[in-house]
Amino acid sequence: MREPAVALRGITKVFGAVRANDAVDLDVEEGTIHGIIGENGAGKSTLVSILSGHYRADAGDIVLFGETVKMASSADAIGHGIGMVHQHFMLVPNFTVLENLMLGLAKAPLLAASREDVRRRLAELTAAYDGLDVPADAVVEDLPVGLQQRVEIIKALIGGGRILILDEPTGVLTPDETDQMFQSLLELKRQGVTIILITHKLREIMAITDNVSVMRLGKMVAHRKTAETTREELAELMVGRTVEPVRNEAAAGAGEVVMAARGISLRDGAGTLRLDDVSLELRAGEIVGIAGVAGNGQSELLAVLAGLATPERGSVEIGGRVVTAAAPTDPREMRALGVAHVPEDRRREGLVLPFEMSENAVLGYLGQARGSRPWLLRRSRMVGRCGELMQRFDVRPPNPALPASGFSGGNQQKLVIAREHGARPRVMLVGQPTRGVDIGAIEFIHRQLLDLRDAGCAILLVSVELDEILALSDRIVAMNAGRIVGEVEGRGADRRVVGLMMAGVRDAAAGAAVAS
Amino acid sequence: MLPGWVSLGLIPVLNLLMAFAVAGVVVALIGENPWRALVVMIDGAFVYPGSLGYTLYYTTNFIFTGLAVSVAFHARLFNIGGEGQAALGGLGAALVCLALDPYLPGLMVIPLAIAGAALFGAAWAFLPGLLQATRGSHVVITTIMFNFIAAGLLVTLLTGPLIRPGQSTPQTRDIAPGATLPKIHEIFRALGVDMASSPLNVSIVFALIACVGVWVLVWRTPFGYRLRTLGESEPAARYAGVKVPSMVIITMCVSGALAGLMAINDVLGAHDKLFLNFTAGYGFTGIAVALMGRSHPIGIVLASLLFGALYQGGAELSFEFRSIDRDMVLVIQGLIILFSGALAYMLEAPLTRLFARQRRPAHG
Amino acid sequence: MAEIWLDAMQILSSTLRLATPLILCAMAGMFSERAGVVDIGLEGKLLMGAFAAGAVAFYTGSPWLGLFAAILAGVAMGLLHGFATITHRGDQIVSGVAINILASGFTIVIGIALFAQGGQTPALTRDERFLPIHLPFADTIGQVPFLGPFYETLLSGHNILVYAALLSVPLAAFVLFATSFGLRLRAAGEAPEAVDSAGYSVTFLRYRAVIIAGVLCGIAGAYLSIAHGGGFVREMSAGKGYIALAALIFGKWRPVPTLLACLLFGALESSASRLSDVDLPLIGEIPVDIILIAPYVLTVILLAGFFGRAIPPRALGIPYVKDR
Numbered sequence A: 001m002r003e004p005a006v007a008l009r010g011i012t013k014v015f016g017a018v019r020a021n022d023a024v025d026l027d028v029e030e031g032t033i034h035g036i037i038g039e040n041g042a043g044k045s046t047l048v049s050i051l052s053g054h055y056r057a058d059a060g061d062i063v064l065f066g067e068t069v070k071m072a073s074s075a076d077a078i079g080h081g082i083g084m085v086h087q088h089f090m091l092v093p094n095f096t097v098l099e100n101l102m103l104g105l106a107k108a109p110l111l112a113a114s115r116e117d118v119r120r121r122l123a124e125l126t127a128a129y130d131g132l133d134v135p136a137d138a139v140v141e142d143l144p145v146g147l148q149q150r151v152e153i154i155k156a157l158i159g160g161g162r163i164l165i166l167d168e169p170t171g172v173l174t175p176d177e178t179d180q181m182f183q184s185l186l187e188l189k190r191q192g193v194t195i196i197l198i199t200h201k202l203r204e205i206m207a208i209t210d211n212v213s214v215m216r217l218g219k220m221v222a223h224r225k226t227a228e229t230t231r232e233e234l235a236e237l238m239v240g241r242t243v244e245p246v247r248n249e250a251a252a253g254a255g256e257v258v259m260a261a262r263g264i265s266l267r268d269g270a271g272t273l274r275l276d277d278v279s280l281e282l283r284a285g286e287i288v289g290i291a292g293v294a295g296n297g298q299s300e301l302l303a304v305l306a307g308l309a310t311p312e313r314g315s316v317e318i319g320g321r322v323v324t325a326a327a328p329t330d331p332r333e334m335r336a337l338g339v340a341h342v343p344e345d346r347r348r349e350g351l352v353l354p355f356e357m358s359e360n361a362v363l364g365y366l367g368q369a370r371g372s373r374p375w376l377l378r379r380s381r382m383v384g385r386c387g388e389l390m391q392r393f394d395v396r397p398p399n400p401a402l403p404a405s406g407f408s409g410g411n412q413q414k415l416v417i418a419r420e421h422g423a424r425p426r427v428m429l430v431g432q433p434t435r436g437v438d439i440g441a442i443e444f445i446h447r448q449l450l451d452l453r454d455a456g457c458a459i460l461l462v463s464v465e466l467d468e469i470l471a472l473s474d475r476i477v478a479m480n481a482g483r484i485v486g487e488v489e490g491r492g493a494d495r496r497v498v499g500l501m502m503a504g505v506r507d508a509a510a511g512a513a514v515a516s
Numbered sequence B: 001m002l003p004g005w006v007s008l009g010l011i012p013v014l015n016l017l018m019a020f021a022v023a024g025v026v027v028a029l030i031g032e033n034p035w036r037a038l039v040v041m042i043d044g045a046f047v048y049p050g051s052l053g054y055t056l057y058y059t060t061n062f063i064f065t066g067l068a069v070s071v072a073f074h075a076r077l078f079n080i081g082g083e084g085q086a087a088l089g090g091l092g093a094a095l096v097c098l099a100l101d102p103y104l105p106g107l108m109v110i111p112l113a114i115a116g117a118a119l120f121g122a123a124w125a126f127l128p129g130l131l132q133a134t135r136g137s138h139v140v141i142t143t144i145m146f147n148f149i150a151a152g153l154l155v156t157l158l159t160g161p162l163i164r165p166g167q168s169t170p171q172t173r174d175i176a177p178g179a180t181l182p183k184i185h186e187i188f189r190a191l192g193v194d195m196a197s198s199p200l201n202v203s204i205v206f207a208l209i210a211c212v213g214v215w216v217l218v219w220r221t222p223f224g225y226r227l228r229t230l231g232e233s234e235p236a237a238r239y240a241g242v243k244v245p246s247m248v249i250i251t252m253c254v255s256g257a258l259a260g261l262m263a264i265n266d267v268l269g270a271h272d273k274l275f276l277n278f279t280a281g282y283g284f285t286g287i288a289v290a291l292m293g294r295s296h297p298i299g300i301v302l303a304s305l306l307f308g309a310l311y312q313g314g315a316e317l318s319f320e321f322r323s324i325d326r327d328m329v330l331v332i333q334g335l336i337i338l339f340s341g342a343l344a345y346m347l348e349a350p351l352t353r354l355f356a357r358q359r360r361p362a363h364g
Numbered sequence C: 001m002a003e004i005w006l007d008a009m010q011i012l013s014s015t016l017r018l019a020t021p022l023i024l025c026a027m028a029g030m031f032s033e034r035a036g037v038v039d040i041g042l043e044g045k046l047l048m049g050a051f052a053a054g055a056v057a058f059y060t061g062s063p064w065l066g067l068f069a070a071i072l073a074g075v076a077m078g079l080l081h082g083f084a085t086i087t088h089r090g091d092q093i094v095s096g097v098a099i100n101i102l103a104s105g106f107t108i109v110i111g112i113a114l115f116a117q118g119g120q121t122p123a124l125t126r127d128e129r130f131l132p133i134h135l136p137f138a139d140t141i142g143q144v145p146f147l148g149p150f151y152e153t154l155l156s157g158h159n160i161l162v163y164a165a166l167l168s169v170p171l172a173a174f175v176l177f178a179t180s181f182g183l184r185l186r187a188a189g190e191a192p193e194a195v196d197s198a199g200y201s202v203t204f205l206r207y208r209a210v211i212i213a214g215v216l217c218g219i220a221g222a223y224l225s226i227a228h229g230g231g232f233v234r235e236m237s238a239g240k241g242y243i244a245l246a247a248l249i250f251g252k253w254r255p256v257p258t259l260l261a262c263l264l265f266g267a268l269e270s271s272a273s274r275l276s277d278v279d280l281p282l283i284g285e286i287p288v289d290i291i292l293i294a295p296y297v298l299t300v301i302l303l304a305g306f307f308g309r310a311i312p313p314r315a316l317g318i319p320y321v322k323d324r
Helices: A044-051 A074-079 A097-105 A111-128 A145-158 A175-190 A202-208 A231-239 A298-305 A331-336 A346-350 A379-392 A409-422 A439-454 A466-472 A495-502 A508-515 B004-029 B034-047 B051-074 B082-100 B106-135 B139-159 B184-190 B203-220 B222-232 B234-239 B244-270 B282-292 B297-320 B328-342 B348-363 C002-034 C042-060 C063-087 C092-115 C147-155 C160-178 C180-190 C192-197 C202-228 C240-250 C255-275 C288-292 C294-303
Strands: A006-015 A018-028 A033-038 A059-064 A067-069 A082-085 A163-167 A194-199 A211-216 A219-225 A257-267 A273-283 A287-291 A313-318 A321-323 A339-342 A427-431 A458-463 A475-480 A483-489
Touching: A006 A044, A018 A044, A018 A059, A018 A211, A033 A044, A033 A175, A033 A202, A033 A231, A044 A163, A044 A194, A074 A082, A082 A145, A097 A111, A097 A145, A097 C180, A097 C192, A111 A145, A111 C160, A111 C180, A145 A163, A145 A175, A163 A175, A175 A194, A175 A202, A175 A495, A194 A202, A202 A231, A211 A231, A219 A231, A257 A298, A273 A298, A273 A313, A273 A458, A273 A483, A287 A439, A287 A466, A287 A495, A298 A427, A298 A458, A331 A339, A339 A409, A346 A409, A346 B234, A379 A409, A409 A427, A409 A439, A427 A439, A439 A458, A439 A466, A458 A466, A466 A495, A475 A495, A483 A495, B004 B034, B004 B282, B004 B328, B004 B348, B004 C092, B034 B051, B034 B297, B051 B082, B051 B203, B051 B222, B051 B244, B051 B282, B051 B297, B082 B106, B082 B139, B082 B244, B082 B282, B106 B139, B106 B244, B106 C294, B139 C240, B139 C288, B139 C294, B203 B222, B203 B244, B203 B297, B222 B234, B222 B244, B234 B244, B244 B282, B282 B297, B282 B328, B282 C092, B297 B328, B328 C063, B328 C092, C002 C042, C002 C147, C002 C160, C002 C180, C002 C202, C002 C240, C002 C255, C042 C063, C042 C092, C042 C202, C042 C240, C063 C092, C063 C202, C160 C180, C160 C202, C160 C255, C180 C192, C180 C202, C192 C202, C202 C240, C240 C255, C240 C294, C255 C288, C255 C294, C288 C294
Parallel strands: A018 A219, A033 A194, A033 A211, A082 A163, A163 A194, A287 A458, A287 A475, A339 A427, A427 A458
Antiparallel strands: A006 A018, A006 A059, A059 A067, A211 A219, A257 A273, A257 A313, A313 A321, A475 A483
8 A cells, every 4th residue: 555645643732731632643645635624723723733844743753655754843844845825824915926935945145046946936837737827026915815825825836845735725715716726726636746625614625625534622533535424424523413503594574774884985094995885784683694705895894884994985874873984983882872793803802811801891881880980990890790791691611800811712702792792782793703613602602693683683794604694694795895796585595696796796696596 | 821929929029039140240240249239239228327218219200100101001002201201291390380489389389380290291292192193103212212302302491591590500490498399307307206318208109199090090990991901902992992092192191291290209309400311211210110010000119119229229339339330220220121021921931831730730 | 615515525524424333223223123123222232332342442452352342242232132032022122121221231330340430441542443544545636626525535534334334234235135044034024924934943033133233233332432432431322223223214124215314314413513503594593402303303203104104024023923
């Protein structure tokens, strides 16, 4: 039998009290695409970071093509032909593509000596593989995300890489761009490159891999041939029990319009148009899901509706107040008007991590912490309030005096949602509610959102997880490049149609309607 | 996670010991006995008659400048401009006194002069705060620049319009006796208790009141909550509805006002006039004080006391030793900033490991 | 006319001499900050360099050994800064402040211990200093109208460290922009994770940057005490390190604009003494102090964004920590 391209034996890595990798074994055959799947925090990223020399394992061996190797640094990994494409790009934004490549490749002291050499090697590489064309002299930050990722793949291969590792590569891509990238990966596989694909999306595993390994809580729990397994089995292996995803079954009893955006536009600091004439109505008792790849204006839409940003044109109406550029608002006023906001980035926005949970329980709602003397905070009130919220939303450990940083992602998110829920909002803006949250908490959070809707609250749900949008929404609105591309009914929505709209195809919904 | 007594008690003490150890090595290198130097400093700071008064007089300065730095620290603003703000505070207090003491009774001039010190200090911090808030100019750089500008301004004024007529020393005329803050030894003598003379004056009471005020402000008011939120995470502050630009400006003004108040100790209390370079680096010492005191008023009082003792005891060094100067204190100050500020994390990791190892067998 | 020309050359010449320490320190800051390490400590390194040069030149009688000692002192302070901020990820500004205060105390304490002259070194003899170099034919060419004063007054007659400072600018530009070391150094200040994933050590790159900064500050210090001056005087750096930092920001972290900013600040300083008693038409007498604070005022105005935005290196001031 042929030696596997990559064999990991008993890899163990401990961070403080967490065993991120616990005696992990893995075999990856040469010239295959091998998927590693697992929940957030299962230890996938740590494992490949060890394989790519970013971290050093506490114990265990790395065997490449039958030979045990030392992997002490990124340089070692590169020397052994391992190239890594990280989830967050490792590019210097204000360097050109060529300069980024030279960062790793220029060996001579003078840049001029290696510039032409690197340019030639880039040309050879793009000639050898289809779909890896990049403009060599373009500044990286000016390139679209898909092309930046291509630069990352080239970086991984141009040094002679034979093993390519991709960590959650599709998070920033449209379904369409994802397909293109998968085509490139298949092409690379045909030419003998061994590929390891890290993802938490079952769909991607089923679509492209030959073999799949499942991780849970730092351990490798199963290896399967992709052709011989099913999504259901993998899901169960990932979570460790049968999963029954929460679905929005009941028909929405959508009521009156409680919040409306009319033709809003917004530019960022660099002058780029981030929201382009967006109109949207939120009705009492419905969940509107915004489908879109990260960075297509959803965050900005949330910011405008939450009062964090003022639209350049257009207006936002809520409870008789009309917000425009001439009459701007702020988050405090929006909260007073009944708009609650679960922010996309819970660790930076939704919580102050070093603060005690009792302090976090009144973030944005300081009024709840004031006693008879409004210039002083009443700590007893804050602690009492926090205790209530923790009990109602099952936040563990239920100790208001612990800092937020001491809680798991799921429990942190539960407190944020509890806090916003507790304000009895008319409108709830929810961004990425389950990012970095374990499956148990996901179910709980989804159920709370549905209950809140049933109680008559209007909910705007922004998520890059299309499955989450499809499962919860009464209406789905797709955004692309700051515009609303189209809208479909939530129940029974065709994922392919939504995917096309996310890619900017305007008449996808109409086309599908005609076709059916 | 380290136990509270380690991170709040042991680590600061160890950092301090390391700073003193290195300073001791320096003393030994120049051929003197470090132990004897320490004894001289302690005697000079606490034992000799009147020395305690001097020590507490210095302490007063450091409480003000330490509080100034710490308030800004809580909002993650690094106000290096205490020196300039204190200088302007002195100008404010002096201008009020020079303008009003011929006409108003002292008891009316003093509160106005104190307000003048705070106001001028705040005003000198306002512009860096405004530029940070609205133009994104880093307060570290702008406050350094403002220190130099303040120094230039004071030279110009004290060698020109404000100089006492008929003399060449760059200082103002004396403030009318009724419009100055009483010295502590005067109060005690009035009560019939004999006490050695020292520049210690009632400013120290104001300094302690300021400590309580800062504690309430930072930990017990909505303003303080917003300030700390901004310091820990600007996105969270914005999310919570904090108006970040005005928060930055107000915080800088509060910080500047505290630094400005330092001036009452010298201008209204100890010397009864404004003179050149009365700030003598106390604004920078405030950085060391805030770092050592972990930006908490109690810590700041303790750290100020330490620095007060260092300054007073350090002055004694130059009398006792031919080859050690009071600038030895600057070395110690730099080392303290280095160990308890820049190298603050150095001990954390090994101590965390040590405590983790000790705890594990207990549980398992 | 010829007299005005000669005057102009003299002003420019003194500008150059006053700008020399600024140029060296600003280039030092450029290496450090382009690699992502804030360098508030230029002032302290400059002062330490000046003291080391003065003391060693006095003891050995050799300006070259003085220069070498100054470089060692600058590098030692740079390494201290690196140890605190790169190895232990301490706050770069706090570390810089510590270095400045430390240098200020240390130079006086050691100075008094060694020389017992209130913190000064004894005055140095001509042999112990770097003296002005007269370029060939300076006297002869000096007779030629216009070209003469230019050659004799402006180009010729400076000590070797002035020429070193001028040379440091193209050298810095070359190293930063034409070598692979410079490419990686700049990347370490923009996106250190990219450098790390390319297999190069961010720590090593940043250490090399602070060492280079130490060398250049040391040279600047030697200039103050054994070339421009005739011995060390306490606090002789007198804020020049901060002005250099201001020039670096003013020059937007680019070599040539930074050089021009240094020359501008040098010109302000040199004109301050000339304008002190001059009654200017319309304006009247300008107090010297106002001219002396002009660099600081200008820098504040620049920072306020009125001369276009100064965008610092993206990772400046952020300790590099492998994620998690």
